[in-house]
Amino acid sequence: MTVLDEIIVGVREDLQERQRHVSLDELKAKVAEVAPARDALVALRGASKESVEVISEVKRASPSKGALSDIPEPATLAAAYEAGGAAAISVLTEQRRFKGSLDDLDAVRAAVNIPVLRKDFMVDEYQFWEARAHGADLVLLIVAALDDETLKRFFDLTHELGMNALVETHAPEEIERAVALGAKIIGVNVRNLKTLEVDNANFARLAQYLPQDAVLVAESGVSEAQDVADYASHGAGAVLVGEALVKSGQPTEAVKAFRAAGLTARKEFLAAS
Numbered sequence: 001m002t003v004l005d006e007i008i009v010g011v012r013e014d015l016q017e018r019q020r021h022v023s024l025d026e027l028k029a030k031v032a033e034v035a036p037a038r039d040a041l042v043a044l045r046g047a048s049k050e051s052v053e054v055i056s057e058v059k060r061a062s063p064s065k066g067a068l069s070d071i072p073e074p075a076t077l078a079a080a081y082e083a084g085g086a087a088a089i090s091v092l093t094e095q096r097r098f099k100g101s102l103d104d105l106d107a108v109r110a111a112v113n114i115p116v117l118r119k120d121f122m123v124d125e126y127q128f129w130e131a132r133a134h135g136a137d138l139v140l141l142i143v144a145a146l147d148d149e150t151l152k153r154f155f156d157l158t159h160e161l162g163m164n165a166l167v168e169t170h171a172p173e174e175i176e177r178a179v180a181l182g183a184k185i186i187g188v189n190v191r192n193l194k195t196l197e198v199d200n201a202n203f204a205r206l207a208q209y210l211p212q213d214a215v216l217v218a219e220s221g222v223s224e225a226q227d228v229a230d231y232a233s234h235g236a237g238a239v240l241v242g243e244a245l246v247k248s249g250q251p252t253e254a255v256k257a258f259r260a261a262g263l264t265a266r267k268e269f270l271a272a273s
């Protein structure tokens with residue numbers, strides 16, 4: 001079993017527990033009452049073509065690194081990210097390995113005005129209703145975890161609920177599947193979720209397969225500003241950053257620095273393409 005498979009086993013067990021407490025009908029009633037989703041596609045495209053947007057993550061722990069940061073007030077952290085110019089906030093809601101929760105999602109949703117990503121391992125339609133009921137604007141679809149029929153069904157449901165999907169890939173054939181789906185926000189996670197190996201050069205290797213009309217998100221592996229510049233020089237229009245931000249101690253300044261770091265490289269990339 002891969003790490004991803006193991007995580008999903010736990011996700012399904014936790015999901016069954018929540019389903020025992022909150023019915024799908026209850027979630028649907030809640031969805032009817034929440035404010036419409038914010039447009040994450042517009043937010044991630046940024047005010048200018050030349051910007052490199054930052055999706056800033058609330059990440060307490062991870063399977064690869066264990067505990068990262070306590071984050072007693074996810075709302076405060078998210079507000080600090082927004083003050084630094086984050087385009088969106090990613091909230092890990094998986095409990096066992098990442099120590100996240102839907103309470104974190106609620107707290108962040110209430111604290112910021114920018115789009116919020118529910119970052120989880122989406123394997124059941126219930127989770128999409130749950131995401132929207134808790135105010136998410138964007139959800140993660142991991143291509144490696146879903147067959148084509150399920151991927152399409154989840155992608156369509158995401159849009160029916162007014163949300164956008166960050167469609168995550170890690171290999172050429174997964175990018176092909178994301179493109180066939182019509183994904184407008186395509187992530188390349190440089191972390192292999194089956195082995196946990198992180199190799200930032202994966203983004204450059206996969207860049208040739210990525211469509212230029214989508215928002216291209218480089219996920220994971222940013223530890224310093226130069227990493228953002230490197231991703232931008234290969235076409236990334238956005239980066240998703242977790243560990244480096246939660247451990248920075250200065251989240252507002254760190255987001256500002258990462259945003260600034262990509263500008264020149266992005267400009268040069270656009271001029272050359």
Ligand SMILES: O=C(O)c1ccccc1NCC(=O)[C@H](O)[C@H](O)COP(=O)(O)O
Nearest residue numbers: 062063064193219220221222241242243
């Ligand atoms: O972070 C992990 O160890 C991990 C392991 C297995 C599945 C997913 C995992 N992380 C999810 C992410 O994609 C990252 O949280 C996100 O891209 C930010 O990564 P980083 O900036 O390297 O913390």
